[in-house]
Amino acid sequence: MLICQSVPSVNQTETHIAADPIPTFQKTKFFAIISILGTVLYFAALHSTRSASMIPATALDNLIPFEPWFVAAYFSFFVFMPLTLVFIRDYQEFIPAAFGFFLLVVVSNTIFLLWPTVIPPGGPYHPLLHGLFVLDRDRNACPSLHASLALYCALIMQRHASRKLIAAALWIWAMLIIASPLLIKRHMVIDIVCGLLFATIVYLSLPSLRAGLIQRLRP
Numbered sequence: 267m268l269i270c271q272s273v274p275s276v277n278q279t280e281t282h283i284a285a286d287p288i289p290t291f292q293k294t295k296f297f298a299i300i301s302i303l304g305t306v307l308y309f310a311a312l313h314s315t316r317s318a319s320m321i322p323a324t325a326l327d328n329l330i331p332f333e334p335w336f337v338a339a340y341f342s343f344f345v346f347m348p349l350t351l352v353f354i355r356d357y358q359e360f361i362p363a364a365f366g367f368f369l370l371v372v373v374s375n376t377i378f379l380l381w382p383t384v385i386p387p388g389g390p391y392h393p394l395l396h397g398l399f400v401l402d403r404d405r406n407a408c409p410s411l412h413a414s415l416a417l418y419c420a421l422i423m424q425r426h427a428s429r430k431l432i433a434a435a436l437w438i439w440a441m442l443i444i445a446s447p448l449l450i451k452r453h454m455v456i457d458i459v460c461g462l463l464f465a466t467i468v469y470l471s472l473p474s475l476r477a478g479l480i481q482r483l484r485p
Contacts, residue, residue, distance in 0.1 A: 288360045293351045296364050304371040311378035312405050318382035321407045321454045333449040334392035340446040341398075343412055346439060350419045353426040362472040363422050369468055370414050374461075375406075383407040389451040398452070410453050413461030414468075416443040421469050 354360045385404045420440035427433035444462070447453035 286357050287355055288357050290351075293354065293360065297348055297351060300364075300368055300371055304375065307372070307375035308378070308406060308411075311375055311382065312403050314379060314382055314405070316379075316382050318384040318405055321383050321385055321456050323386055324455050326455050327448070330448050330455075332390045332392075332451055334390075334394040336442070336446040336449040337394050337398060339442040340412070340450060340452070342439070343416060343443045343446075346443060347415060347419055350422050353423045355426070359422075359425070366418060366468045366472050367415070370418060370465060371411070374409055374411055374414065374464070377409065378406045383457075385452065385454055385457075395450060398450075402452070404452075407453060408457040408460050409464050410447060410457040410461035412447050412453070413444050413458045414465040416440045417462055418465040418469055421465075 350363070354363055382405055385407050387404065389404075391399070417440060420436055423436050424433045427436060444458060448455065448458060
């Protein structure tokens with residue numbers, strides 16, 4: 267007698283994985299690892315001795331006012347990023363999202379090392395920016411990590427926002443972060459545009475990578 271045994275489809279497998287919650291420890295561990303890696307790469311590129319190309323100021327840059335109070339939005343970026351971990355609760359979403367985050371950080375910092383860029387010198391100063399000037403320099407301009415990671419995290423979080431009001435608040439916060447480097451004169455418009463384009467490309471590429479990533483990277 268021939269016995270036919272059913273084989274679960276890819277969709278059935280993904281549905282099963284989607285119902286499998288990811289422990290908070292796993293999410294926190296990944297974020298800690300990529301944060302340390304990103305910090306090391308960023309400051310290595312920041313203090314590189316390679317000659318840097320200057321990002322030109324556009325007409326739009328000249329129209330944007332200097333608003334030092336936006337440094338608060340600039341630093342809120344470091345709260346906005348890990349907030350993404352609260353919204354992702356299962357392996358099916360976490361693995362491709364984490365891979366995209368990793369890709370943005372590593373590729374951007376590789377660009378900073380191989381093609382250093384700098385904003386034009388002589389930008390305005392305000393005491394509110396003193397701490398930022400101590401920590402950061404004018405290098406690592408393009409693509410803007412503030413723009414790329416803020417947009418990418420907002421796109422991920424909106425998928426899991428339980429209410430429209432929460433999604434709207436997340437997008438307002440993300441837009442303030444993206445605008446802040448321009449308003450405190452730490453980036454040029456070109457840097458922001460390149461960061462936004464890079465994040466969009468990575469985010470749109472995730473669905474095609476999902477199945478393979480889940481099979482290879484899930485513990």
